[in-house]
Amino acid sequence: MNSLWWWALPVLLLPILWHRQKREQTRALPLATARFLPASKPVQLRVWRWDDVLLLILRCVLLLALIALLADPVLPWRGDSVLVVPGADPVFVDRQARAAGLADARRIDLPGREGYRWLREHEREFRPQARLLLVGDVAMPAALPRLRHPLTVRPQAAPVAPPEQHVAVYSRRAQEWRTLFDALGATQRYVIEEQAGPGTGLLIWDLPEPPPAGLRAPLWWVADTAAFPELQKAPQADGLHYLDSRRGRLWSAAWLPPQDAAAARTMFETWQRLHFGVRPHTAPAQAPAVDARTPAGPDGGALRDMLAMALLVLFALERMVTHVRRR
Amino acid sequence: MAGLASAALAAHTGKLDLAIRHVLAGLGHGIHAGRERGAGVEFSEYRAYAPGDEWRRVDWKLMARADRYYVREAERDSHVAVWLVLDATASMLEPSRSIEGLDKLGYARLLLGCVGAIAQRQGDAFGLVVCEGERAHFTPAARGPRQLQRVLSLLERTDAAGTMPGGEVLRASLHFARAPSVVCVAGDFLEWPSPLSEAMVRLRSMRHDVRALCLQTGAEIAASFDTRQAWRDPEGDGKLFRFGTDVRDGYARRRDDHFAMVAQQCRSHDIPYVAAPIERAPGGVLRAWLQAKLNARGGRG
Numbered sequence: 001m002n003s004l005w006w007w008a009l010p011v012l013l014l015p016i017l018w019h020r021q022k023r024e025q026t027r028a029l030p031l032a033t034a035r036f037l038p039a040s041k042p043v044q045l046r047v048w049r050w051d052d053v054l055l056l057i058l059r060c061v062l063l064l065a066l067i068a069l070l071a072d073p074v075l076p077w078r079g080d081s082v083l084v085v086p087g088a089d090p091v092f093v094d095r096q097a098r099a100a101g102l103a104d105a106r107r108i109d110l111p112g113r114e115g116y117r118w119l120r121e122h123e124r125e126f127r128p129q130a131r132l133l134l135v136g137d138v139a140m141p142a143a144l145p146r147l148r149h150p151l152t153v154r155p156q157a158a159p160v161a162p163p164e165q166h167v168a169v170y171s172r173r174a175q176e177w178r179t180l181f182d183a184l185g186a187t188q189r190y191v192i193e194e195q196a197g198p199g200t201g202l203l204i205w206d207l208p209e210p211p212p213a214g215l216r217a218p219l220w221w222v223a224d225t226a227a228f229p230e231l232q233k234a235p236q237a238d239g240l241h242y243l244d245s246r247r248g249r250l251w252s253a254a255w256l257p258p259q260d261a262a263a264a265r266t267m268f269e270t271w272q273r274l275h276f277g278v279r280p281h282t283a284p285a286q287a288p289a290v291d292a293r294t295p296a297g298p299d300g301g302a303l304r305d306m307l308a309m310a311l312l313v314l315f316a317l318e319r320m321v322t323h324v325r326r327r
Numbered sequence: 328m329a330g331l332a333s334a335a336l337a338a339h340t341g342k343l344d345l346a347i348r349h350v351l352a353g354l355g356h357g358i359h360a361g362r363e364r365g366a367g368v369e370f371s372e373y374r375a376y377a378p379g380d381e382w383r384r385v386d387w388k389l390m391a392r393a394d395r396y397y398v399r400e401a402e403r404d405s406h407v408a409v410w411l412v413l414d415a416t417a418s419m420l421e422p423s424r425s426i427e428g429l430d431k432l433g434y435a436r437l438l439l440g441c442v443g444a445i446a447q448r449q450g451d452a453f454g455l456v457v458c459e460g461e462r463a464h465f466t467p468a469a470r471g472p473r474q475l476q477r478v479l480s481l482l483e484r485t486d487a488a489g490t491m492p493g494g495e496v497l498r499a500s501l502h503f504a505r506a507p508s509v510v511c512v513a514g515d516f517l518e519w520p521s522p523l524s525e526a527m528v529r530l531r532s533m534r535h536d537v538r539a540l541c542l543q544t545g546a547e548i549a550a551s552f553d554t555r556q557a558w559r560d561p562e563g564d565g566k567l568f569r570f571g572t573d574v575r576d577g578y579a580r581r582r583d584d585h586f587a588m589v590a591q592q593c594r595s596h597d598i599p600y601v602a603a604p605i606e607r608a609p610g611g612v613l614r615a616w617l618q619a620k621l622n623a624r625g626g627r628g
Contacts, residue, residue: 028559028561030418030560031559031568031570032418036577036578036581037574039576040567040568157488
């Protein structure tokens with residue numbers, strides 16, 4: 001889409017035309033019998049010569065930089081590469097790279113597990129002949145991706161470290177809540193706090209009085225709705241009232257705190273699903289089909305900063321030269 | 328083609344006297360009478376030889392005595408003064424559009440030089456009046472090869488510029504008491520009536536033989552100029568003019584009307600008028616100019 005901006009290149013003709021020398025047709029040859037001819041008005045002639053060539057060049061380059069910035073060109077500069085998912089075992093990576101003949105290839109550390117998505121976003125940076133190896137705990141995409149470069153995927157399922165969740169509990173029956181979270185601590189580790197901090201993911205409000213004004217958390221479990229009368233009218237799903245407020249999202253149910261194991265599991269599953277999403281599976285070892293006609297992915301903006309800086313410098317130079325010329 | 332070649336040769340000959348010699352040689356005999364005029368010629372004095380003098384006029388006996396060349400000067404009963412009048416206004420720089428280096432001024436210079444040379448051969452006195460840049464440069468009439476050299480040198484140094492001098496200036500310069508005179512006026516006569524035309528009429532009324540040579544270019548006659556080019560009048564105020572196929576007929580009509588009026592006025596004042604394109608061979612034009620007959624009283628041959 002951005003590459004359509006290249007069609008704006010004819011705009012460069014404008015300064016070229018504007019800088020053509022305007023000259024009145026004063027160069028008239030003498031003709032003795034001109035008195036027998038009809039008089040004519042001086043004609044404005046534009047001759048194909050340019051004045052202020054420096055300014056003309058500056059303006060053309062300025063426009064070119066602007067168009068390039070808008071078109072966001074991506075130069076294919078990456079060759080054979082090994083894409084390493086964070087957390088991959090270096091020995092495993094070396095072995096796979098040697099096996100694929102990419103021992104000397106450049107290693108690229110991916111920002112996350114979404115190797116396919118990263119590759120799609122940056123595929124235009126790779127030269128057409130580049131071979132790619134994706135190693136590590138690669139997240140399996142929902143659909144088999146279509147790529148323009150040959151890619152080999154060598155997955156290595158990493159042991160999932162249970163993420164830590166900070167839970168702030170404001171309750172007179174805090175021990176009950178603590179017991180509940182201890183019982184659920186098999187898949188995740190819960191850190192029970194008495195005061196909410198910046199890392200708090202869940203805040204349990206089990207007090208009748210309203211909370212202090214500055215208290216905020218992404219999710220509130222309100223066990224005593226007396227503190228939040230607006231929750232009475234909030235929409236509900238399966239008996240769970242939910243409301244987005246300035247303090248965060250409020251959840252409230254009649255069965256809070258969960259009294260039996262089933263209610264607790266339902267609550268926790270809902271929480272996990274809605275707030276933490278599903279952890280994707282590790283992609284299988286595969287080599288997706290290569291299709292050179294695959295539409296290019298979104299533009300990378302690799303040159304954006306450089307072009308913006310060049311634009312700024314050119315603009316300043318253009319202003320200065322124009323100013324000097326006027327004096 | 329012979330005419331073109333001859334005109335081009337005249338244009339490219341840097342030395343005016345060489346070109347004159349070439350033109351006069353091409354004329355053969357008949358344009359000028361012999362120098363010796365029988366009883367009318369009497370010995371007057373000796374003078375030192377000057378280049379251009381005929382060898383037969385050198386007194387060999389005197390040379391044997393004095394070891395120097397002396398020429399016998401003859402005195403004639405009647406003297407005819409020939410006045411060469413050159414219009415050297417800016418419009419005379421109009422070049423030929425077909426022959427490189429040829430312009431009206433050069434052509435007029437050549438023909439006036441020829442007239443001067445003929446006058447010198449005939450023993451007539453001749454003078455020069457150059458109308459250039461609102462002034463009239465006057466050279467008194469005299470005889471002999473030195474005068475010819477002086478006149479030719481002046482003609483060669485003449486550069487066209489400006490406009491015609493005023494009537495007063497011309498009246499002061501073109502006032503010849505001695506009669507009869509032959510006044511040969513070479514110009515383009517684009518301005519008519521003008522101080523020059525009034526002076527010509529006045530001289531004619533004083534019974535001088537006034538002869539007008541109107542120089543034109545082939546492009547002017549054929550009305551063919553560059554249509555992409557803007558033009559200006561060299562004697563005008565810088566206004567621009569344009570030429571195109573749409574104005575061609577109007578141009579030709581106005582120009583023809585103008586020169587018809589000039590010819591008619593010359594005819595009515597008994598002034599022989601010869602209009603010639605400068606691309607034509609100078610010899611033929613010179614012959615036509617000098618042999619043009621006066622209506623009533625007859626002209627000099």
